[in-house]
Amino acid sequence: xxxxxxxxxxxxxxxxxxxxxxxxxxxxxxxxxxxxxxxxxxxxxxxxxxxxxxxxxxxxxxxxxxxxxxxxxxxxxxxxxxxxxxxxxxxxxxxxxxxxxxxxxxxxxxxxxxxxxxxxxxxxxxxxxxxxxxxxxxxxxxxxxxxxxxxxxxxxxxxxxxxxxxxxxxxxxxxxxxxxxxxxxxxxxxxxxxxxxxxxxxxxxxxxxxxxxxxxxxxxxxxxxxxxxxxxxxxxxxxxxxxxxxxxxxxxxxxxxxxxxxxxxxxxxxxxxxxxxxxxxxxxxxxxxxxxxxxxxxxxxxxxxxxxxxxxxxxxxxxxxxxxxxxxxxxxxxxxxxxxxxxxxxxxxxxxxxxxxxxxxxxxxxxxxxxxxxxxxxxxxxxxxxxxxxxxxxxxxxxxxxxxxxxxxxxxxxxxxxxxxxxxxxxxxxxxxxxxxxxxxxxxx
Numbered sequence: 284x285x286x287x288x289x290x291x292x293x294x295x296x297x298x299x300x301x302x303x304x305x306x307x308x309x310x311x312x313x314x315x316x317x318x319x320x321x322x323x324x325x326x327x328x329x330x331x332x333x334x335x336x337x338x339x340x341x342x343x344x345x346x347x348x349x350x351x352x353x354x355x356x357x358x359x360x361x362x363x364x365x366x367x368x369x370x371x372x373x374x375x376x377x378x379x380x381x382x383x384x385x386x387x388x389x390x391x392x393x394x395x396x397x398x399x400x401x402x403x404x405x406x407x408x409x410x411x412x413x414x415x416x417x418x419x420x421x422x423x424x425x426x427x428x429x430x431x432x433x434x435x436x437x438x439x440x441x442x443x444x445x446x447x448x449x450x451x452x453x454x455x456x457x458x459x460x461x462x463x464x465x466x467x468x469x470x471x472x473x474x475x476x477x478x479x480x481x482x483x484x485x486x487x488x489x490x491x492x493x494x495x496x497x498x499x500x501x502x503x504x505x506x507x508x509x510x511x512x513x514x515x516x517x518x519x520x521x522x523x524x525x526x527x528x529x530x531x532x533x534x535x536x537x538x539x540x541x542x543x544x545x546x547x548x549x550x551x552x553x554x555x556x557x558x559x560x561x562x563x564x565x566x567x568x569x570x571x572x573x574x575x576x577x578x579x580x581x582x583x584x585x586x587x588x589x590x591x592x593x594x595x596x597x598x599x600x601x602x603x604x605x606x607x608x609x610x611x612x613x614x615x616x617x618x619x620x621x622x623x624x625x626x627x628x629x630x631x632x633x634x635x636x637x638x639x640x641x642x643x644x645x646x647x648x649x650x651x652x653x654x655x656x657x658x659x660x661x662x663x664x665x666x667x668x669x670x671x672x673x674x675x676x677x678x679x680x681x682x683x684x685x686x687x688x689x690x691x692x693x694x695x696x697x698x699x700x701x702x703x704x705x706x707x708x709x710x711x712x713x714x715x716x717x718x719x720x721x722x723x724x725x726x727x728x
Contacts, residue, residue: 363396464654529693582614
């Protein structure tokens with residue numbers, strides 16, 4: 284029986300895209316302009332390309348889905364503040380690669396004030412920027428910098444006829460990223476949907492798992508669900524690590540067999556309307572935890588549940604991480620994987636043998652989403668609209684000085700949380716993570 288189709292949430296409205304552009308322009312000094320390129324097609328091999336995925340900042344401000352586009356924002360311009368350059372309409376190419384929106388479609392379907400095809404860009408762009416003293420652009424984008432330098436040179440050449448060339452470049456990325464950090468109600472609905480798709484996929488993989496399958500077969504179960512529910516596919520390269528492969532944090536080969544008596548760690552999430560889900564679950568290949576697996580798993584789960592309980596406005600990611608480090612270290616001492624006083628093991632860093640990464644990151648249009656983690660040198664406080672992960676883990680190397688029952692076990696448990704005025708909402712709660720729930724799902728299925 285095919286899986287149930289989930290109802291699709293509403294997309295981002297044209298009014299919201301306009302408001303985002305307006306909020307960005309409101310931060311700019313008088314006499315400024317923004318140049319923001321979209322993403323380009325990337326060759327996969329010879330004459331085939333990777334599936335196109337729009338640049339996240341460009342998408343955030345436009346929702347425009349085609350490659351080779353350029354957004355120009357011109358605060359105060361009477362003829363229109365938002366101008367888009369896009370691919371030319373080309374019936375011959377469209378026969379091969381699909382219909383293009385063109386300038387008319389960009390204005391009609393995406394709410395830009397004006398649009399022109401790329402064939403007109405060289406003719407129009409410098410004129411649009413005459414009199415703008417500061418150009419805001421992504422300074423880490425070599426193509427954008429080259430374009431800005433070219434335009435400044437052309438306008439400098441016109442200076443003898445009274446044109447005014449830009450005198451400075453400034454980075455637009457930080458301004459956009461601060462906006463992106465706080466999600467709107469519509470964005471949260473999209474992320475809730477991405478989380479639900481991701482959760483269904485993880486539960487599906489648990490039901491399908493059994494000894495003798497390969498890691499890539501669980502990957503296929505996951506990604507089938509992502510696509511079935513209308514996602515574009517995985518939000519990042521899916522991690523399916525059986526046995527000791529779970530101790531490789533970014534293991535993506537996914538080609539090994541799944542063995543009886545071992546655990547499998549899955550870190551995978553769906554992308555829906557470019558918003559990412561991000562879930563990790565660890566479970567026994569045969570549906571039953573061994574005593575050692577369960578003992579280590581319960582340490583990670585308890586640390587994660589306590590960390591989730593602290594997520595609310597005013598908390599910091601640093602304090603969440605510190606609590607997790609304490610809880611994991613205490614568990615390691617109790618299980619005999621570390622010796623000595625808990626605080627001493629934290630102070631001397633010996634816990635890092637088993638816990639190598641941070642507990643949280645921002646989540647949104649990128650799986651490791653944008654936005655500063657510190658302000659004026661201090662960890663920033665959480666506030667409503669932020670979305671973050673909580674993902675403690677323990678990874679036991681196969682070293683002779685460690686108890687044999689724990690060697691080669693890797694466990695991570697991850698959920699996505701939205702900060703609310705009252706506390707938090709777990710966006711990925713639909714997939715089991717307690718031992719009894721996991722075993723019941725896998726054995727009964």
